[in-house]
Amino acid sequence: MATVLSDRDIQTKLSGLPDWSLSGKTITCTRTFKDFVAAVAFVNQLVEPAESAGHHPDLEISYNRVVISLSTHDAGGLTEKDFALAQVISNLG
Numbered sequence: 001m002a003t004v005l006s007d008r009d010i011q012t013k014l015s016g017l018p019d020w021s022l023s024g025k026t027i028t029c030t031r032t033f034k035d036f037v038a039a040v041a042f043v044n045q046l047v048e049p050a051e052s053a054g055h056h057p058d059l060e061i062s063y064n065r066v067v068i069s070l071s072t073h074d075a076g077g078l079t080e081k082d083f084a085l086a087q088v089i090s091n092l093g
């Protein structure tokens with residue numbers, strides 16, 4: 001199982017991901033699109049990287065806004081897997 005990161009490691013990794021913030025034992029990112037169709041298209045882009053990583057974001061769609069939350073449920077906190085997937089998500093259009 002992946003190892004939970006220390007608070008210090010989490011802060012270091014977050015400093016390289018300006019669009020993500022810490023919320024308890026998760027990191028979250030909010031993206032806004034022109035409409036619901038564009039928001040859903042973005043969510044569909046997450047399927048392949050999530051399946052490839054065997055790691056899946058929690059997603060909340062509100063019309064044109066998508067809130068993405070990452071945490072490693074198995075480990076009970078944030079691990080390298082969350083930051084690796086966050087970086088991939090940040091690189092998407």
Ligand SMILES: C[C@H](O)[C@H](O)[C@H]1CNC2=NC(N)=NC(=O)C2=N1
Pocket residue numbers: 054055056057058070071072073074075
């Ligand atoms: C067996 C399977 O790989 C695990 O249940 C994976 C699936 N996707 C997951 N996704 C997330 N975000 N956290 C997990 O702990 C997790 N576990």
